Amino acid sequence: MKNKTVIITGASTGIGKEIAKYFIERDSNVVMNxxxxxxxxxxxxxFDSPSNAVYLAGDISKQETSQKLATLALETFNSIDVLxxxxxxxxxxxxxxxxxxxxxxxxxxNLKGTYFTSQAVIPQMLKQQNGSIINIGTxxxxxxIAGFSATAPLTSKGAIHSLTRQLASEFGKNNIKVNTIAPGIIRSPLQGKIGIEDADSLAGLHLLNRIGEAIEVAEAAYYLATSxxxxxxxxxxxGGHTVGHAI
Incomplete structure (x- = not known):
């Protein structure tokens, strides 16, 4: 991934921050949003204001933000290899x-942000006949989980899972890879925001009997970006969340 250009949305905290750090440290060109x-x-x-990274603040649900990100990537680094x-x-x-x-x-x-940003980068990936889009689901x-009612966000995440498969089908012939990472419980600021004071108390939801770390999601993103x-x-x-539970 050296000198490859990577756009990362939600890159200021939590999982996105760790992903940005991971790619920057490996000499990728990173556009943070x-x-x-x-x-x-x-x-x-x-991150010590790295020369191989730039940033752009903006509401990802607005289509104009996606276009600005694509333009910034091309003007600064001349390619868009990974979103x-x-x-x-x-x-x-x-x-x-x-x-x-x-x-x-x-x-x-969740959905429109993913949809619009993918729309913004795919034209350049078509020109390159190469690219990778990595969506974050759940x-x-x-x-x-019966005791965790979250139908509103989950319907949007479910749509992202479906969008992944359809885009992979539509653009596979152009060597554009599209995949989803579905995290379990990951140690991040999100847990506190939704009222979970002790994220480690949820370890039993995973067969490995621990919660995940943000760097483990970053490692998966890097694998998919290079595959x-x-x-x-x-x-x-x-950690085996979908297979069974530790008790």
Whole structure:
């Protein structure tokens, strides 16, 4: 991945931040995005303002943000080799309490953000006849938990899983690979945001009896970015979450 150009959305905190760091340290050219400009600038400085990275703040649910990211990548690094659609929002809420504004939020950020950014980069990947798109879903799409009601965000994530397979089918002949990473419980700021004070208390949801670390998702993203014969797949980075439970 040296000198390859990677666009990463939601790159200022959590999993996205770790993915950005992983690729930057391996000499990829990285375009970082987040809706929070202050967090994005702070993360960039924390990385020691690397010369092989640039950043652009913007709401990924707006199509203009996707176009700006693609333009910045091309103007700065002359290619778009990998897109990692990490940006997303997620929180539990009982089904009967979900309002239209909840659905609009999740579908706008999670699905439309992934959809528009993919639309923005694929024309360049078609010119190159090569590229990789990596979407971030969740194991909960295929493995529901009765005590964790999150129908609003999960419908948007389920759509992302479906979008992955369709794009892989449509653009496989152009050597554009499209895959999904479905994480289990990963140690990140998201856990605190949704009210989980002790993420390690959820270790039993995984056969390995521990929660995952953000770097393990970054390693999976790097593998998919470099793989030339994997497409249309959903890769569970979940310690056996979908297979069974430790008790």
């Amino acid at each position: 987040s809706s929070n400009e202050e967090n994005l600038r702070r993360t960039y400085k924390e 990692i659609n990490n940006s997303g929002v997620f929180a539990p809420k009982p089904f009967l309490d979900v309002e239209e504004k909840d659905l609009e939020r999740y579908w706008s950020v 194991v909960l799409v295929e493995h529901a 030339n014969f994997v497409t249309g797949e959903t890769i569970n980075i979940a």
